[in-house]
Amino acid sequence: MxxxxxxxxxxxKTIVIHRHERPDPDAIGSQLGLKTLILSMDPKKEIYAVGDExxxxGFLGTMDQIEDEIYSDALVIILDTANQERISDKRYRLGKKVLKIDHxxxxxxxxxxxxxDTSMSSTSEMIVALIEASSIIEKGLNSEVALLLYAGIVGDTGRFLYNNTTKNTLSRAGKLVEKGFDQNHFYSQFHHKEIKIARLEGFVLQHFTFHEREGVGExxxxKKDLEEFGVTxxxxxxxxxxxxxxxxxxSWVFFVEDEEKIRVRLRSKGPIINQLAKKFNGGGHPLASGATVYSWQEADQLLFELKELSKQ
Structure with missing residues (x-):
């Protein structure tokens, strides 16, 4: 494969790269990293990265705005997206051939x-594995590509603190660091925090609920909270x-009201939560998943089931 x-x-000759909506560092890093890698290897190719900003x-880069016609003879690559519903920009169906690369x-x-490949820490690590498998593609690896892929790996491993960090992950991250990008500048950008986020952080720490008996945080x-702090x-x-x-x-859960639905972010230190997420219109990793509910009553049910999982 x-x-x-x-x-x-x-x-x-033409490649359009997609990833999931509401992107995280791995989605953006792998997408822009692959785009930059291919262009560096062969500047004659037409490579586009599309999706919501x-x-x-934004410090990693921005998306391309393209017309539908570009897809007519294009190879479409979709990164870091387990299911079609989460693909950002549904025009991927217009491509000549569609490839899925995901962890x-x-x-x-x-x-x-x-x-x-679920053994990989991130889709960005998978792109490094792709580089390792091709001496031709490896010629495109430069400091700009390395920074983007490193950002993706750092994001999905929690700065190498999560247990998805393997020996291979660290080895591949090391290969990227060898390309000589400015790590200090990267981390200053990566941890940059607007004042509104800092204030919301204090609010969350004051108001989250800890259900001690089950070991569940909530x-x-x-919408009112988000408007008060000016945060999306x-x-x-x-x-x-x-x-x-x-x-x-x-384990813990974040419920965030968004238009006519409620975004759900699930995290765990042991209980397997991706099947629970799948039950509520989502999915993801065993210890990090996302879901969607459409009422606070449905949120209550999800919380109840998360408590049951954690008790077990």
Missing amino acids: LKEIINDILEA EPSL HPEEDNYGDSNWV MRLN SSESSQLVNIFSSVEGLK
Whole structure:
């Protein structure tokens, strides 16, 4: 499968790269990293990265605005997205061929070719593995590509603190660091925090609920809260782990009201939560998942089931 993907990339004249909506550092890092890698390898190719913008990650780069016609003879690569519903920009269907590259557990076997590897810490690490597998593609690896892929790995490993950090992850991160990008500048940008986020952080720490008997943490942000702090639902995702170090915490959930639905961010230190997320219109990793509910009553039910999981 990896050889097939490499051949498709080398042969394609036009490539459009997608990833999931409301992107995190791995989605943006792998997407822009792959785009920059291919262009560095072969500047004659037409490579585009599309999808919704995420202002907090603007320091990594911006998206391309393209016409539908570009898809007519294009190879479409979709990164870091387990199911079709979460793909940002639905025009991916217009492409000549669709490739899926992802490290999430298989939920939706879409695309003409699939490369899914849950042993990888991130999709960005998978792109490094792709580089390792092709001496031709490896020629495109420079400091700009390295920074983007490093950002993705750092994001999905929690700065190498999560247990998805393997020996191979550290080895591949080391190869990127060898390219000589400015780590100090990267981390200053990566940890940059607007005053509104800092204030919301204090609010969350004061108001989250800790259900001690089950070891479950819970935070609910409604539209009024977001308006008061001038923060979007997407921006609030930066705080999902803010109380993760509380003693006795086994799992936690962030509910964030967004238009006509409620975004759910689930995290765990042991209980497997991705099946619970799938039950509530979502999915993800065993210890880090997302879901969507459509009422606070439904949120109550999800919380109840999370408590049951944590008790077990």
